[in-house]
Amino acid sequence: MINPKLISLLPELASFILVVNEGSFTAAAKKLDVTPSALSKLLTRLEKSLNAKLFERTTRKLVITETGQKVYDQAMLMVNAAQHAVELSNADHTQLSGSITVAAPEAFLNSVLQPLVIPFLSQYPDIQLKLRVADGEMDLLRDRIDIAFKLTDKPDENLVLKEIGTTNLVLCASPAYLENRGTPERPSDLTEHDCLYLAETERDHVWDFFKGDDFHSISVTGRYAVNHSQMRLTGVKNGLGIGIFHDFVITDAVASGLVIPVLSDWTIKSNYHGAIAMQYPQTQYMPARLRAFIDFAVRELSNKLTS
Template identity: 75%
Template sequence: MVNSKLIALLPDLASFILIVDEGSFTAAAKKLNVTPSALSKLVTRLEQALSVKLFERTTRTLIITPTGQQIYDQAIVMVNAAQQAWELSTTDHTKPTGALTIAAPEAFLNSVLQPFVIPFLQQYPSIQLKLRVADGEIDLLKDGIDVAFKLTDKPDENLVLKEIGKTNLVLCASPEYIEAKGIPVHPTELVNHDCLYLAETATDNIWDFFRDDEFHSVAVSGPYAVNHSQMRLNGVKQALGIGIFHDFVITQAIESREVVPILPDWTIKSNYHGVVAMQYSQTKYMPARLRVFIDYITKALNEKLNPVIPKTTM
């Protein structure tokens, strides 16, 4: 049963969110067409109702408190849900129109999705597409995401899952590096080579290799670590060391012989290994803009995501 006191707080919570997003009473007041003093009184009323302090205020700054941040995080879920409810009641679901927010890992967004964005918008000019780089965990409702692409072997069980391909990891180096340093013939030999890794977590330099019943976990090191696939690939091309990349990132460089696959008979696993999962919230009333995006991207990526990696050798 809905708490009647909570219902009375909902408008104030929505205004509180806008104040946080805008960073000041003045900016939020302009959006709401009220005075800054009215918003200041609103926040005081909300603080009294919740028995917490939401902001640290000075004459020049407005800083949200830790408790205020927690309340904001919960309230934004409420507002996003209300936004979806409003769209359901106002949008003609037979016409693809409105905004879509899409989240995807940087490498996938840059190498795979990017070529299809402009053609999609040209075909559906009434849709506004917002793209976000998201390499970590995503809360679709809280973050206002319509569709999330994930490279994983553990998709979110609470979301609709559409597998649109698989992704494998490929170890490679430039011909110049191999000529200078040699080519490893076994994973354990990588400890004697310069290796380029992500540097996102403390264990990103631990590379796991599988072949039949054999397994090796190798701690690598090198002169360059960066969690941006294209920058890391540029380092490999310029003979800084050996790197690991998704097949969709590295195929073209292999075909042009800028880089050479290493240890192609071994399977490499990481947090970003497995299926390419397109996930979205379960809904009985799917907006037309979401439906056409899912159909368009599924068809467009049908062949894109399963490249055959040539086993080029020196």
């Protein structure tokens, strides 16, 4: 543990080093933009704090004592460490290297971010990228997350926000299932169908539908529930029922005809819809690697999610 009394000695030790290096109070004072007498008083305080004589002062020259030399050698270690810290910090803000931890919900990570990994790492070969699935609440500082993607209409007000798109929830089923069981025409029809839901919370089997002022809250049932979007989509493709997904998860499956959206004229709301928000702590000193990822993600995802 650092003794608080030592903190006040640090600038005095740095001034002491400069006096030794310059060989006089006058030359050192000029570099520090102080008077020689002020610098002399500062070093007198240092000698008193250390209970040691650092200089032999004569009218002609300044001679460092044996104790002063030992203090100088140790103080130089401090200054060199400080210089190294400055160099590391400067490198952090200018060099495209180091580690980035990015967190996102499973569905978004798998369907949207995963395809960007290879292009990003190829463009920035000295950056290490760590992706983390985070479907619940995230505390960026506590969890040591640099950047978080959230699917929400209530982003964290304490973080920088970049909206890169929006997402809606969509119901879909395979053509074979709909041919066999029929296509629901209204939300209440879902009670007669097998439905695939997340099964993360007690309310995941309750789907809320809106159309203008019309509202329906429907409790669905089904033989298969899983909180993994691709596993749920596989189940839907294989006729296990009607599943609920973010639109970006089923884009390709819809385009290829493997699944068909149902009840498309209704809006489904949950805790995971709204803006696709990229958030990170506010700072004036953002490392270059984070800026590179943010700019890359905004450019690539804005095109992808709006195309």
